[in-house]
Amino acid sequence: MELLRISHKKIQNGDVKEFEKAFRRFYAPLCRFTVTFVKDIDIAEEIVQDLFCTYWKKRETIEIQSSMKSYLYQSAKNRSLKHIAHMNVRARHVKDVLELQSVEVDYPAPVEAGEIYEIVEQALHQLPERCSEIFRLSRSEGMKYEEIAQHLAISVKTVEANMGKALKHLRDKIQEYYKDTNNTNI
Numbered sequence: 486m487e488l489l490r491i492s493h494k495k496i497q498n499g500d501v502k503e504f505e506k507a508f509r510r511f512y513a514p515l516c517r518f519t520v521t522f523v524k525d526i527d528i529a530e531e532i533v534q535d536l537f538c539t540y541w542k543k544r545e546t547i548e549i550q551s552s553m554k555s556y557l558y559q560s561a562k563n564r565s566l567k568h569i570a571h572m573n574v575r576a577r578h579v580k581d582v583l584e585l586q587s588v589e590v591d592y593p594a595p596v597e598a599g600e601i602y603e604i605v606e607q608a609l610h611q612l613p614e615r616c617s618e619i620f621r622l623s624r625s626e627g628m629k630y631e632e633i634a635q636h637l638a639i640s641v642k643t644v645e646a647n648m649g650k651a652l653k654h655l656r657d658k659i660q661e662y663y664k665d666t667n668n669t670n671i
Contacts (some may be wrong), residue, residue: 493549493556496541504544507553508537515561522565532564608658612651619644620651 491510495503512533519529536557540547549556609617615637622628622636623644630644637644 491553493547493553497544497547499544504541507557511554511557512537515557518558519561519565522562523568528568529565532568533561536560536564604658604662605655608655609651611658612654616647616651619647623648 491507492500492503496507515533515536516526516529519532520526523529523532540557540560547556609620612620619633619637622633623630628636630641630648633639633644634641
């Protein structure tokens with residue numbers, strides 16, 4: 486029985502023969518244990534092999550509180566559960582992608598940048614001069630509302646109200662354009 490005892494301390498110190506002894510002793514039983522979770526022998530073997538590789542690489546920093554057997558079985562269980570969780574996430578992702586592909590979306594026809602520019606320009610010309618100027622200072626000049634208010638000697642509230650009015654008007658004009666282009670394509 487003493488010959489079967491495996492020393493974690495020896496493995497920590499780099500004893501390859503001791504590590505090989507642990508591998509031979511626990512590999513098959515850990516594979517049988519792991520397959521009860523993952524239901525696939527190839528995946529179970531991969532998990533156990535990865536467990537032993539990680540154990541060897543991190544042997545100097547691993548602290549085993551109980552026994553090596555307990556440590557290895559708990560690690561195999563944790564890795565199995567992590568694998569199952571990962572596979573569930575992948576399955577949900579695949580399901581979501583398939584659902585998205587089956588949904589038909591009616592996107593409006595692509596609009597050229599020049600067309601959008603024309604729509605915006607026409608809409609801005611339809612606005613009162615002050616409202617149009619406030620919009621241009623904000624969007625074209627990159628001025629903040631406070632800066633526009635100071636520049637035009639008006640209140641920030643007036644700037645906000647005019648920007649709201651301009652944005653609503655632009656939204657309405659763009660929506661009208663899409664309705665018109667979609668109706669002509671039918």
